[in-house]
Amino acid sequence: MLVVTKRCRIVKICNVTYTIFTFLLSMSFFNLSEPIFRNKQDALDFQDRQGLLQFKITIKDKTLFSVFYTRIDQVFVIWSLISAVIFFTAQFAPIDWITQAIFWSILTVIGTVGMSLLTYFWVRVERLRWVLYTWVILMLGGVIVTDLGIFWGLGKVLMHLCDMWLILSAVGYMATAIGLRSRAFVVSGLFHLLGIVILPYFMGWQFVITGLIMTLNLLVFAETQWDMRPPTDNYDLLTEEQKIFNQEQFLLRQINYQ
Numbered sequence: 308m309l310v311v312t313k314r315c316r317i318v319k320i321c322n323v324t325y326t327i328f329t330f331l332l333s334m335s336f337f338n339l340s341e342p343i344f345r346n347k348q349d350a351l352d353f354q355d356r357q358g359l360l361q362f363k364i365t366i367k368d369k370t371l372f373s374v375f376y377t378r379i380d381q382v383f384v385i386w387s388l389i390s391a392v393i394f395f396t397a398q399f400a401p402i403d404w405i406t407q408a409i410f411w412s413i414l415t416v417i418g419t420v421g422m423s424l425l426t427y428f429w430v431r432v433e434r435l436r437w438v439l440y441t442w443v444i445l446m447l448g449g450v451i452v453t454d455l456g457i458f459w460g461l462g463k464v465l466m467h468l469c470d471m472w473l474i475l476s477a478v479g480y481m482a483t484a485i486g487l488r489s490r491a492f493v494v495s496g497l498f499h500l501l502g503i504v505i506l507p508y509f510m511g512w513q514f515v516i517t518g519l520i521m522t523l524n525l526l527v528f529a530e531t532q533w534d535m536r537p538p539t540d541n542y543d544l545l546t547e548e549q550k551i552f553n554q555e556q557f558l559l560r561q562i563n564y565q
């Protein structure tokens with residue numbers, strides 16, 4: 308009976324995943340000229356250069372190591388650390404659930420506030436505030452449901468915490484995919500949905516598997532350049548000089564990709 312239930316669950320998730328995948332890929336606004344993932348681009352737009360962090364190791368004018376993180380990259384890194392701490396603590400730390408719930412709530416609120424502060428200028432320029440608000444609602448809603456499940460002892464919620472957070476993340480990535488017209492975020496959303504399929508095969512290790520899925524996914528986005536819609540000239544918050552700068556950066560990126 309358990310095997311049949313698992314198979315039905317897998318079939319349902321696969322059907323939903325396939326429907327979402329085919330629908331999104333059929334949408335003409337995806338920028339198919341760009342690879343889904345590639346090395347980070349150096350020619351950054353004005354809004355991407357704000358708050359940029361760069362780390363470089365040089366010896367005698369020879370660069371041994373160089374990496375940079377935009378504010379969007381920084382958000383991915385922050386959430387990867389938060390996800391790892393929360394789910395690995397749930398898996399391995401001998402701490403009672405009430406204490407963990409308080410700890411998780413504080414970390415998630417800190418991450419949500421940090422995400423909002425770091426990305427607000429960027430999402431305003433790109434006219435994507437609704438994507439940020441979607442993530443805020445998903446994260447805070449997930450915390451509320453998790454806390455209610457733990458403090459009120461709701462068995463069904465506690466049994467499906469990992470499923471719930473993977474679904475919330477998948478919804479957030481799909482919303483981001485639509486906003487950015489990005490196939491990379493479609494893949495990410497599907498990756499989280501498929502993660503739900505494999506969880507029943509790792510009974511007793513579901514928290515660590517969920518943590519690995521969420522953390523590794525975030526680190527991939529932090530360390531690579533992902534596809535998104537082509538830039539537009541309708542950036543109301545930018546000056547004419549900044550718009551011209553963005554156009555020049557776009558041309559440089561096109562030359563580098565050829």
